[in-house]
Amino acid sequence: MSVSADSSRTAAGLIRNATLIAGPTASGKSALALRLARANGALIVNADSMQVYDVLRVVTARPGEADLGQAPHRLYGHVAPTIAFSTGSWLRDVAALAARDGERPLIFVGGTGLYFRALVEGFAEMPTIPPHIRDRWRYKLHEEGPDKLHRILRAEDPKMAAALRPGDGQRIVRALEVLETSGRSISEWQADSRPALIDRASASFQVIEPDRAVLVERINRRFDRMVEEGALDEVAALLALDPDPAVPAMKAIGVRELGEVLADRMPLADAIERAKIATRQYARRQSTWFRNQFGPEWQRISGFE
Structure with missing residues (x-):
């Protein structure tokens, strides 16, 4: 190493x-x-x-x-x-x-x-797709089927339509929502890759890949320490900036939970417990992603204090 x-x-x-x-x-x-x-x-x-x-x-x-x-x-x-x-x-x-x-x-x-x-x-x-555009195209896929959406894509973006099977609903929807959001074909975005x-x-x-029981204990201890070190003050400082609720920083674990405390809608003890649960769930998702997405070149190690 x-x-x-x-x-x-x-x-x-x-x-x-x-x-x-x-x-x-x-x-x-x-x-x-x-x-x-x-x-x-x-x-x-x-x-x-x-x-x-x-x-x-x-x-x-x-x-x-x-x-x-x-x-x-x-x-x-x-x-x-x-x-x-x-x-x-x-x-x-x-x-x-x-x-x-x-x-x-x-x-x-x-x-x-x-x-x-x-x-x-x-x-x-890729561009960030507004929720209302994403929801509308997914509703159309459910109600009208992929063939109908493929015909729409063929009229709006024939090059991309030719690259997709008429039955590939998910990719057709993705192409349509990117086109509507940005005015550019998804193929152009892909060609402009880094x-x-x-x-x-x-x-x-x-x-x-840490031991699960040890990781849970570390998560619980760490969030207690975060609260002791001023996590509530940080969340208050963030909310004072009046950020758009959709920005990623607002999704950081602890922001929503401690924000409820600051708004007098939740006791601190309940917020801490909810944040710990959310952190454990997030750690599980991360581990699953790494296990499924990382190839054999990745050395698996047990973790360090």
Whole structure:
């Protein structure tokens, strides 16, 4: 699990000798990254979609001052929580970081599987579909069937229609909702994809698979500590910005629950318990995603304190 001191770019511009550390929340991945960075002088790069946001340091379990003092950290807390930050935006930030600091070893650590996939495979950024558009096309699919929607797509986007089977309802709906939202064919969005940034041949891939009972205990202890360290104040500061309820930062675990406490609609003890349950459920989903989506190049490790 060492990190090479040679982290130069390949001729194709890919990042060589990167270390990727994934794992569910509270699994000890940040501690592992910090240990490796101290030993090898590496930069730790955030690969968690919630830890990019400012204001929510405690709620999203961003590294604290003690950790920041032991190794350089990048792409943590650099985005206003009122912004809908995307995977494509993160990739652009990573590319800029690698161009600036790419001679140092880079350790990518986090719990967002899509970030890791985008690093290794590239990513086609798509527009955010408004709920009313998504719901309408799904209703049409249910009521009218895929053949009717395929005829609509053929009239509006013949190139994409020719690439889809008339019975492939889900992909037809996706093409129609992207077209309506953006005015561009989904094929254009796919052609404008961002390339992979990591040289797979020289990278180290590690995913933490912690003992379930230990992980539950760590999650429970950590959220108690978050409340002690000012999570309520952070949520109050976020809500004072009056963000759009749809922005990702509003979906951070603990925001809704502690927001109910601040609004005098829920006792603190109930909010803490609900947040712990939500965190455990999220960790389970993360573990399932990593188990099903990560290939054999990923080394499975048990976790670290």
